[in-house]
Amino acid sequence: MSMMRELYTQVIMDHYQRPRNRGELENADIEEHLLNPLCGDEVTVYAAFDGDRVADVKFGGRGCSISQASASMMTERLMGKSREEAEKEISGFKAMMVGEKEFPEMDDLAALKGVIQYPSRIKCATLAWTAFRQGLQIESRE
Amino acid sequence: MYDVEEIRHDFPILEREVNGKPLVYLDNAATSQNPRQVIQTLTDYYERHNANVHRGVHRLAEEATVAYEDSRERVARFLGAPDSRGLICTRGTTESINLVAHAWGRKNLREGDEVVLTEAEHHSNLVPWQLAARETGARLRFMPILDDGTLDMEEAERLIGPRTKLVSVIHASNVLGTINPVERLAELGRSAGALMLVDGAQSGPHLPVDIKALGCDFFACSGHKMLGPTGVGVLWGKPELLEQMDPFLGGGEMIREVHLDHSTWNDLPYKFEAGTMNIAQAIGFGAAVDYLDELGMENIREHEKQLGAYAYRRLSKIENLVLYGPDEDRTGLVSFSLPDVHPHDLSQLMDEEGIAIRSGHHCCQPLMRRLGVAATARASFYLYNTEEEVDALVEALVRAREFFGAFVR
Numbered sequence: 110m111s112m113m114r115e116l117y118t119q120v121i122m123d124h125y126q127r128p129r130n131r132g133e134l135e136n137a138d139i140e141e142h143l144l145n146p147l148c149g150d151e152v153t154v155y156a157a158f159d160g161d162r163v164a165d166v167k168f169g170g171r172g173c174s175i176s177q178a179s180a181s182m183m184t185e186r187l188m189g190k191s192r193e194e195a196e197k198e199i200s201g202f203k204a205m206m207v208g209e210k211e212f213p214e215m216d217d218l219a220a221l222k223g224v225i226q227y228p229s230r231i232k233c234a235t236l237a238w239t240a241f242r243q244g245l246q247i248e249s250r251e
Numbered sequence: 252m253y254d255v256e257e258i259r260h261d262f263p264i265l266e267r268e269v270n271g272k273p274l275v276y277l278d279n280a281a282t283s284q285n286p287r288q289v290i291q292t293l294t295d296y297y298e299r300h301n302a303n304v305h306r307g308v309h310r311l312a313e314e315a316t317v318a319y320e321d322s323r324e325r326v327a328r329f330l331g332a333p334d335s336r337g338l339i340c341t342r343g344t345t346e347s348i349n350l351v352a353h354a355w356g357r358k359n360l361r362e363g364d365e366v367v368l369t370e371a372e373h374h375s376n377l378v379p380w381q382l383a384a385r386e387t388g389a390r391l392r393f394m395p396i397l398d399d400g401t402l403d404m405e406e407a408e409r410l411i412g413p414r415t416k417l418v419s420v421i422h423a424s425n426v427l428g429t430i431n432p433v434e435r436l437a438e439l440g441r442s443a444g445a446l447m448l449v450d451g452a453q454s455g456p457h458l459p460v461d462i463k464a465l466g467c468d469f470f471a472c473s474g475h476k477m478l479g480p481t482g483v484g485v486l487w488g489k490p491e492l493l494e495q496m497d498p499f500l501g502g503g504e505m506i507r508e509v510h511l512d513h514s515t516w517n518d519l520p521y522k523f524e525a526g527t528m529n530i531a532q533a534i535g536f537g538a539a540v541d542y543l544d545e546l547g548m549e550n551i552r553e554h555e556k557q558l559g560a561y562a563y564r565r566l567s568k569i570e571n572l573v574l575y576g577p578d579e580d581r582t583g584l585v586s587f588s589l590p591d592v593h594p595h596d597l598s599q600l601m602d603e604e605g606i607a608i609r610s611g612h613h614c615c616q617p618l619m620r621r622l623g624v625a626a627t628a629r630a631s632f633y634l635y636n637t638e639e640e641v642d643a644l645v646e647a648l649v650r651a652r653e654f655f656g657a658f659v660r
Contacts, residue, residue, distance in 0.1 A: 113600060113603050113654065117654070117655075122655075148612065149612035149619055149626045150595070150625055150626065165606075171625050172593065172625070173594075173596050174592040174593060174596050175595075203409055217433035227599065230599070233595065234314075
């Protein structure tokens with residue numbers, strides 16, 4: 110299972126088994142539910158802002174190790190960011206997942222690099238990030 | 252004598268390797284593989300006979316037309332259709348059902364009418380009816396599934412009544428393996444004055460089907476799940492119903508006379524075959540049913556029944572593994588889940604070992620909700636699968652669980 114070690118790294122499995130910021134937020138400014146139509150996996154992301162900064166972010170739902178670990182990493186990544194910075198992070202991550210941008214070294218996100226060689230799984234990795242972006246867009250319209 | 256090793260030699264793809272391991276193909280409910288005989292038929296067609304059908308008087312057009320019509324006859328005979336006039340070539344089961352939902356449903360359904368389906372429908376026998384219901388004001392009713400995965404027949408008898416205009420059900424479930432009592436449902440429908448559509452996507456390939464005995468008005472199935480090429484399937488309908496229906500698609504071939512402001516329709520089945528059909532694929536479908544016929548559907552059913560039961564038995568011994576569907580009278584597929592490994596991860600780990608299984612909602616989201624899961628894993632067998640392949644699956648599942656378990660400890 111050598112190829113599997115590249116995909117299911119210790120870091121991914123750690124986020125999957127011990128997700129960061131899993132749960133719900135009441136009175137969140139963003140609450141966005143998204144379904145991966147391919148496999149039925151679902152994610153809900155919540156974010157509360159303090160001014161322009163993400164004061165708290167959580168996620169819920171169910172899915173495979175890749176989607177759950179990626180959601181967990183996202184919450185860590187976006188905590189404390191401004192809306193604009195969050196948008197940049199999301200664009201950056203999506204670019205990484207299609208091979209258009211290097212993964213940051215020495216960061217948990219780098220563990221998701223192995224997913225690129227499994228095109229059907231890329232949607233799993235980007236699910237929570239897409240939900241957060243949708244949430245930002247809806248919030249800006251309101 | 253059913254010799255599975257001999258049969259496997261007919262399927263070139265079964266010789267390939269995936270990740271350095273022999274391919275173990277257990278995703279037959281999604282699509283089946285093609286025997287040499289089908290592939291050769293396609294090659295012959297393209298190398299020697301390729302022409303448009305029903306249009307030319309030149310040699311190739313004649314040959315292609317004969318082969319195409321001959322294939323229609325063979326598929327009709329294979330399915331026990333009373334005649335081939337009602338056998339329409341489509342792109343597959345989905346298109347067949349959409350044809351009925353459009354050409355029959357939109358014309359005949361009214362506000363207050365009911366279409367009765369099951370909770371376990373594939374999206375292809377649900378969404379077309381949602382669309383037809385939205386347009387006509389008809390209402391969809393659902394026969395529930397019992398906890399063992401079989402249909403709740405008491406509720407079925409209650410639901411099928413004077414308002415029912417159509418009963419439309421899957422013959423066999425692509426998730427649970429349940430075989431629905433469609434003969435009985437057709438009877439219930441008939442006595443309520445309703446029509447009956449049988450979605451045979453999962454029965455055509457695996458069970459001896461006799462449309463006459465089923466007592467249905469419409470039957471749909473897909474060639475690519477029956478050893479044939481993709482892009483071809485059939486709808487059989489009672490000719491008297493098809494004659495009353497409006498065309499589904501307009502264009503060439505489906506017409507008799509065309510004027511600038513109106514047209515008249517061709518005879519059955521051509522009225523429903525607009526434009527150039529998937530001719531090569533339809534001819535390939537004929538070769539596929541010949542292959543199935545030669546082996547005998549009774550023999551194929553017996554082989555799959557034994558294999559399915561063997562898989563069910565072996566899988567049920569894996570600790571905490573959850574199996575879905577009835578434990579008997581099922582087709583040769585098993586849906587399951589392991590509590591600590593998501594189905595998506597499971598099928599990825601299986602792929603690493605050359606084993607192709609499916610994971611996800613299997614185009615049955617309402618059924619997944621009924622089962623209380625987001626997704627399941629599914630191994631679906633066909634006439635060329637073996638007990639050794641089931642063993643390979645079981646061993647790989649045990650290893651997958653160990654692999655994931657190692658991170659927990």
